[in-house]
Amino acid sequence: MERYYQKEVECASREEMVALQNERLVAQVKHVWENVPYYRKKMEEKGLTPADIKGIEDLHKLPFLTKDDLRDAYPYGLLGMPLKDCVRIQSTSGTTGKRVVAFYTQHDVDLWEDCCARAIVAAGGTNEDVCQVAYGYGLFTGGPGLNGGSHKVGCLTLPMSSGNTDRQLQFMTDLGATIICCTPSYAEYLAESIHERGLRDQIKLKAGIFGAEAWSEEMRHDIEEKLGIKAYDIYGLTETSGPGVAFECNEQTGMHINEDHFIAEIIDPDTLEVLPEGSQGELVFTSITKEGFPLLRYRTKDITILSREKCSCGRTLVKMKKPMGRSDDMLIVKGVNVFPSQIEAVLLENGYPANYQIVVDRVNHSDTIEVLVEMTPEIFSDSLGKITEMEKNLVSALKAMLGIYAKVRLVDPKTIARSEGKAVRVIDKRKI
């Protein structure tokens, strides 16, 4: 029997959801108009007032917000409430230097934690579970979000934060963790360590909730097999709250977006036109319940597809496909679009581990791309011929996928840097 955290919302009819979104959007536009001069100015430039927004059919009229706006308005320009009503910030490092700082009122924290609770229940979590949260705690949203969601579900919560693998494994085995929440790359790392230490029989994990990084279906299968669990995807971004904006159900065919809090649109990133359902394009979110940091039409840069096809889990929330990769991650090398997730898929298909790093550089006015892969006992052998043969096959497979030549370099194990539990996947030396 499928269980839900907030069934009335998660399984609401389309009419009920639209009515709720209309009401909340109208109120949110008014709230922003009155409290966020930065956005009010953008609306005025388009000749808009809150009276022009009568419901979600008018959403497309509103101006967009981008990461550049966040940088321009740093730190308080997009704040929607007096600081005395805010209780928390979370922050993420921007690729362009300045950090994104998002503000939360207690109401915002509660709703965010509800979203995470929905994800945990969808992954089979109940108050009988022991939930190990191995996302980074602190400014990063991963730890605090899932921690709060786990409390709401009533799981025994292990607030481990990221890193310290010995301690992670000790608590996992001693306290019988049944749910693990972390980045997919750290899940892979834990799985490797469990395998190395022969602990597979001593772990009780049944589910994992993995997000904050792009990861492929191959990586999902790999983690599921190594840990004997079902691996659920979770999506979010600091700008809108954190993890839990969308979450996966048992069907594993996309993530249900919490539409009662976030209205999703897909736009053409070049023309900025809203695209019909089923089209691939850039995902745009409008927060309709956030008070402290109420972003309207925020361009996520994530390329994905929305689907309202009926889901076997009973939820009626629209689903988004796993993003192709954030367009922040998207590299343009020799004029070709390269997503790290494509490279990851090729690595796993060719028997390599998912611990990799992409180094892009420019030599003599020409782009170069190098993929660093950690050597593992599985692919190592005494035969130079065998190893170079595998390398050659990998280079061919990468060429077939990307359309350009990528050099492969095998490196020592555990040498690819990890920060906040997130592997550093891309180093673009052209920008340094």
Place this chain on the structure above:
Amino acid sequence: MAINQITVFLENKAGALLNVTKLLSENKVDLRAINIAETTDYGLLRLITADNAAAEKVLKEENLIFTETPVLAVAIDDKPGALSNVLEILAKENIDVHYMYSIFGHQNGYAYMIMQLGETDKATALLKANSVVIAEPRDLQIG
């Protein structure tokens, strides 16, 4: 009897080889032979040690990747043509020599070559039948 050689993956970084040899000597692991096969990016360091268990413990602690491979320590008489003679015996039976390198110094009046041959058992029988001496681990103080 075959000897187990340890092959270690080493990225081509300054000091990588020194790091391994230093660690082994600090842990009193004597080396009987050493050989490196390399590409531009990495190398395979092949070691014949006096104590594989101790060596592997050290390598594991360093997070290094390694594997064991059976090889033969073939005695080569100290006279012209001795090595060719051995290679000829193998070639006649189509046994490939994947690689070979020599053991430090002379032992028991012989020079020894470490040979990695595809079919270790078949090669052992063949060489012995042709009166070629193959070292036992104890002949090389390995154990």
